[in-house]
Amino acid sequence: IISYFEKNSWYGKDITKRVTSGTTTYNWLNLIAPSLNNYFNQMQIYLAEATYVPNFILEMDSLVLKIEGLIRDICTFSGVTTFYQIKDKHSRTVVREKDINWLLREDKLKSLFDEDDLLFFKYVLVEKAGLNLRHKIAHCLIDYSEYSMEYMHLLLLVLFRLGKYDFVKPGETVEEKIENIE
Numbered sequence: 440i441i442s443y444f445e446k447n448s449w450y451g452k453d454i455t456k457r458v459t460s461g462t463t464t465y466n467w468l469n470l471i472a473p474s475l476n477n478y479f480n481q482m483q484i485y486l487a488e489a490t491y492v493p494n495f496i497l498e499m500d501s502l503v504l505k506i507e508g509l510i511r512d513i514c515t516f517s518g519v520t521t522f523y524q525i526k527d528k529h530s531r532t533v534v535r536e537k538d539i540n541w542l543l544r545e546d547k548l549k550s551l552f553d554e555d556d557l558l559f560f561k562y563v564l565v566e567k568a569g570l571n572l573r574h575k576i577a578h579c580l581i582d583y584s585e586y587s588m589e590y591m592h593l594l595l596l597v598l599f600r601l602g603k604y605d606f607v608k609p610g611e612t613v614e615e616k617i618e619n620i621e
Contacts (some may be wrong), residue, residue, distance in 0.1 A: 440479075444468055444598075448605070449467075472542040474497070487592045496585065503573050503577070506601065509558055512606075513541070516606035518547070519547050521537055522535060
């Protein structure tokens with residue numbers, strides 16, 4: 440799967456962003472590969488030993504947050520602002536990041552993602568009537584039993600579905616991508 444993602448998704452592409460100290464380059468495959476490797480190690484043992492019960496706590500905790508980062512980058516690459524400004528009680532401007540709930544409801548995402556994919560992302564990650572995994576994991580509201588193989592496989596499906604959308608051109612910085620949109 441890691442090889443597949445590297446060849447057939449934007450996860451293996453280097454992304455360059457300007458930061459306060461200059462620029463930084465990263466790719467998402469490096470960030471999600473440890474969770475995927477652990478998942479496959481556990482599945483290999485599970486398939487070899489009938490009594491082994493895999494534990495996906497670390498993998499799910501990591502992937503849910505990485506998926507939020509993937510969505511945040513997709514928004515950024517597509518010209519969707521991922522932050523907002525408010526005034527504090529002293530009339531100072533405070534910049535805050537939009538949460539994933541807000542990002543998945545941005546109108547522009549309706550034109551970027553297939554309708555079924557967007558519904559699936561919301562169901563798995565943020566809907567109270569759905570699994571709401573992002574909220575449950577981020578706020579430690581998930582029960583041990585919910586760290587299940589079924590939920591882990593749904594997170595893998597989210598990765599496959601997000602990976603099919605390619606918003607990154609080789610060598611293009613995030614800022615250049617935004618300028619090209621405008």
